[in-house]
């Protein structure tokens with residue numbers, strides 16, 4: 001049964017924080033260019049909590065904040081060019097400062113009680129019992145010992161409801177530290193922003209944690225696909241699916257990324273000729289849908305050109321998954337509602353169309369596999385259809401058709417919105433940094449010339465890669481990782497019980513002033529171009545763009561190359577600027593961070609270099625600096641689980 005969460009829109013607040021920081025440095029924190037918006041949805045009565053039929057509460061996974069400070073953005077709320085702040089901005093800053101002051105004054109702080117055992121110990125010592133006897137008695141009684149208690153913040157709806165989701169969590173983190181409990185009525189969540197604790201949960205003791213609430217929300221669409229699955233189902237499916245993304249496959253995919261991006265270039269070319277502005281977020285969503293359809297089950301959605309029924313159905317299903325995760329009342333769980341609600345009927349029909357299409361694709365692929373004479377081996381790949389589905393069927397994957405469909409659907413969703421969001425926020429960040437764009441174009445011009453990118457280029461496009469690395473630091477997709485403890489455990493110095501719902505805030509980790517210099521600044525140069533590709537291992541879990549441990553993303557290399565190819569081909573050919581009169585760029589989150597009103601940009605053709613790419617086939621090996629940790633990580637998974 002799916003649980004659900006309250007939907008929160010936040011009020012206009014600047015992300016220019018000045019927090020009296022009790023635990024960390026007294027450095028002021030400025031998250032430039034992001035400003036939460038005003039509205040609060042119908043579910044505003046409840047922040048961070050809504051009970052479900054199973055009695056769960058889930059923090060809001062929705063936030064709204066806007067930045068709108070792109071160079072050509074007409075956003076009225078930005079500072080005037082002369083540094084004069086708008087009334088709106090001043091009001092926002094005032095409100096933000098007030099909230100920060102209230103947090104700092106301890107309004108949200110739950111007084112730390114001594115643990116029961118420590119109170120008991122004090123009393124027993126008071127009546128004169130020797131310390132050793134007291135220790136023995138406490139141990140015998142199964143006392144928890146003298147552990148410190150996790151710092152606790154108590155939710156106050158009136159104070160926080162007008163805030164964007166990440167922002168109060170970020171501010172609370174600055175006040176309470178790398179792990180704290182956030183309590184709302186009877187329910188509480190552990191918010192983790194400490195790299196060592198994140199590493200413990202994700203890698204060192206990963207077997208003690210499940211996907212918890214996430215699995216329940218996604219059940220209707222992903223079933224027991226790889227993302228929500230836990231336990232034995234996950235173990236078996238992971239071992240089956242990971243080998244499908246072998247090196248030869250990834251190399252083949254680079255050709256696919258280039259062709260799909262070329263289709264997008266043609267569209268942009270037309271817009272540039274017509275002088276029409278373009279909404280880049282939806283274009284990126286279509287680009288990555290076209291790519292993932294071919295890559296996973298050899299289906300050409302062709303969504304950049306057509307709005308066919310199946311494309312609409314995929315989006316209906318995706319939006320429903322996101323809406324359910326932020327909806328106050330799980331109406332879809334009322335049996336009759338499915339039949340009478342037009343919206344639910346549409347969702348059911350869309351789900352049926354997508355499932356039928358997937359079943360059909362599986363059937364077609366089975367026939368192809370039966371007919372072909374290729375021997376299956378480690379790097380098996382059918383040149384005409386290199387898809388993951390083809391690999392799985394050829395491998396003799398002994399799995400129910402429902403499970404196969406769940407896995408395909410999971411990869412469709414996992415590999416679509418995430419990559420689109422990375423590209424969207426990269427282009428947004430670039431719109432504010434012409435210096436970075438120039439450097440990027442210089443590299444792309446010299447490395448690519450007029451060719452389609454190849455695998456050899458992946459290790460030469462070093463600065464391009466750093467731009468993506470840095471974009472994923474500032475806008476991690478998803479911004480939080482969800483887990484539930486399956487047994488009692490120790491998180492740092494704190495004991496926790498089985499059944500705790502945990503949010504690892506990747507947003508906080510990636511923007512922590514404790515971990516990064518100028519944490520809020522977009523600085524691709526922070527990653528040396530001749531250094532290793534940053535990942536959770538070499539950054540010791542302060543950087544988690546693809547998660548970490550056994551549940552790390554299986555598509556990390558795929559997605560890295562996909563975004564590099566798209567970025568390189570687009571900036572080679574065009575200049576992008578925020579469109580004049582574009583709506584402010586505001587954040588809202590479902591599974592990933594979206595904009596609320598799109599990313600409207602003006603596209604102009606670059607005058608140089610030659611812009612018509614020619615296709616070159618490549619046979620070269622994957623850049624070892626990128627694939628090494630990836631391969632070892634996946635190897636580790638097999639070992640750890642076998």
Ligand code: HEM
Pocket residue numbers: 226227238410411414415416418419422477478481482544545546547548550551552553554555556558559560563
């Ligand atoms: C830039 C794009 C992407 C980003 C940022 C991303 C991010 C992530 C993250 C953070 C996780 C870990 C979730 C957790 O621990 O709870 C994850 C898992 C996963 N990702 Fe990705 N991903 C991307 C692209 C892809 C692609 C292209 C595919 C498929 C081809 C994919 C398939 C998966 C799957 C199947 C899992 C679940 C793995 C498991 O639980 O064993 N992802 N992804």
